[in-house]
Amino acid sequence: MTDKLNVAIAAGGTAGHVNPALALAEELRHRGHAVRFFGETQRLEGTLVPEAGFDFFPVRVTGFDRARPWTVLTALAHLAREEGRLVKEFRADPALMPDVAVGFGAYVELPLVRAAAKLGVPVALHEQNSVPGLANKRSAKGASLVAIAQPSVAAVFERAGARPEAIKLTGNPVRSSVLAGDRDRGRAAIGADDADTVLLVFGGSLGAHHINERLIALKDELLAIPGLRVVHSTGAADFEAARDALTLSDEQAARWRVSPYIDEMGDTLAAADLVLSRSGASSIAEIAALAVPAVLVPYPLATADHQTTNARYLVDAGAAVMFADAEIDGAAFADELGALLRDPARRDAMRAAARGLGQDRAAEALADAIEALRG
Numbered sequence: 001m002t003d004k005l006n007v008a009i010a011a012g013g014t015a016g017h018v019n020p021a022l023a024l025a026e027e028l029r030h031r032g033h034a035v036r037f038f039g040e041t042q043r044l045e046g047t048l049v050p051e052a053g054f055d056f057f058p059v060r061v062t063g064f065d066r067a068r069p070w071t072v073l074t075a076l077a078h079l080a081r082e083e084g085r086l087v088k089e090f091r092a093d094p095a096l097m098p099d100v101a102v103g104f105g106a107y108v109e110l111p112l113v114r115a116a117a118k119l120g121v122p123v124a125l126h127e128q129n130s131v132p133g134l135a136n137k138r139s140a141k142g143a144s145l146v147a148i149a150q151p152s153v154a155a156v157f158e159r160a161g162a163r164p165e166a167i168k169l170t171g172n173p174v175r176s177s178v179l180a181g182d183r184d185r186g187r188a189a190i191g192a193d194d195a196d197t198v199l200l201v202f203g204g205s206l207g208a209h210h211i212n213e214r215l216i217a218l219k220d221e222l223l224a225i226p227g228l229r230v231v232h233s234t235g236a237a238d239f240e241a242a243r244d245a246l247t248l249s250d251e252q253a254a255r256w257r258v259s260p261y262i263d264e265m266g267d268t269l270a271a272a273d274l275v276l277s278r279s280g281a282s283s284i285a286e287i288a289a290l291a292v293p294a295v296l297v298p299y300p301l302a303t304a305d306h307q308t309t310n311a312r313y314l315v316d317a318g319a320a321v322m323f324a325d326a327e328i329d330g331a332a333f334a335d336e337l338g339a340l341l342r343d344p345a346r347r348d349a350m351r352a353a354a355r356g357l358g359q360d361r362a363a364e365a366l367a368d369a370i371e372a373l374r375g
Contacts, residue, residue, distance in 0.1 A: 005033040010112040011104035012039035016282045018048050021104045023173030027363040038112045059111050082111035100373050105133045113139050122373040128172045128281040130309035132156050144373050147366050150313045168369050171362030172285035181266025192229045200272035202233035208278050212242045214328045229255050236260040279311035288359035293350035294320040319354035
């Protein structure tokens with residue numbers, strides 16, 4: 001085992017940034033390393049990080065609005081102030097000086113990674129998406145490690161100035177609470193027998209209105225499949241309308257569970273035979289980590305269409321099929337969804353392909369790469 005490291009992590013803004021960072025932090029803590037987080041108190045990290053039992057140090061930064069170019073001046077002023085403050089605090093207290101600084105994208109990482117670079121501390125970056133964000137691209141040139149979740153991202157970072165030898169494919173870390181998902185426990189919670197076929201439908205944290213509409217239209221067709229059970233997470237905004245539109249009888253409601261969100265995602269994913277979902281980075285990581293066959297419908301308005309690129313990672317591996325959002329109203333979508341639900345052998349092949357990606361070991365791979373940065 002390596003000597004204990006003092007690792008500083010900056011992650012914030014969305015669950016897509018914070019949860020992979022927490023997954024890494026859990027793995028590092030398990031190995032005996034000390035982990036401290038830096039982020040904004042009023043954003044998601046200010047709640048999730050302390051709840052997970054990690055020390056949290058506030059930073060105050062602001063992004064800038066591309067529609068209002070003058071806001072970049074305020075953003076740069078806040079960045080310079082926070083960078084200078086961290087340099088001063090690290091120099092004043094050796095116990096706070098990190099051995100490695102890790103940024104998970106978004107502008108909240110910039111004060112930490114810039115301060116670390118100024119102090120000669122190795123900088124590691126992790127990119128969850130298939131289209132890297134501006135903060136990671138700007139920080140890549142001086143990074144000792146650029147960890148990526150998809151192979152296609154390597155060329156983007158090379159163009160941004162990252163050294164090719166610093167770029168490593170680690171996958172996107174998934175929290176241990178999801179990896180610990182149990183099929184039997186998940187099926188018991190939804191009342192499914194081992195012989196039943198379970199379709200899990202979700203659209204990410206906000207749901208997916210078009211997917212909900214299409215699923216409602218296919219209700220009778222899906223419930224005609226013997227032994228099918230549907231676990232349908234609509235998102236909070238769509239829940240009441242979707243529930244009312246489904247008009248489920250008591251008998252149907254026993255087979256079609258509709259809810260605004262899923263509490264135990266690990267168990268529910270483990271219980272599923274097929275997933276229908278959007279293709280955000282976290283969703284892709286969790287689906288692949290638990291090796292669940294998937295039908296993916298990328299969100300059409302995602303920046304640079306990155307959800308389509310995310311989805312191709314599983315599609316190209318043979319672990320998923322993909323339909324554009326504009327295609328799901330057609331017969332081909334309904335036919336493919338029904339065919340997969342009726343074909344366990346095909347699903348088994350997709351599950352094996354997902355396992356071959358090794359996504360369940362992403363946190364370990366990233367922790368190994370960070371340990372290797374010790375001078």
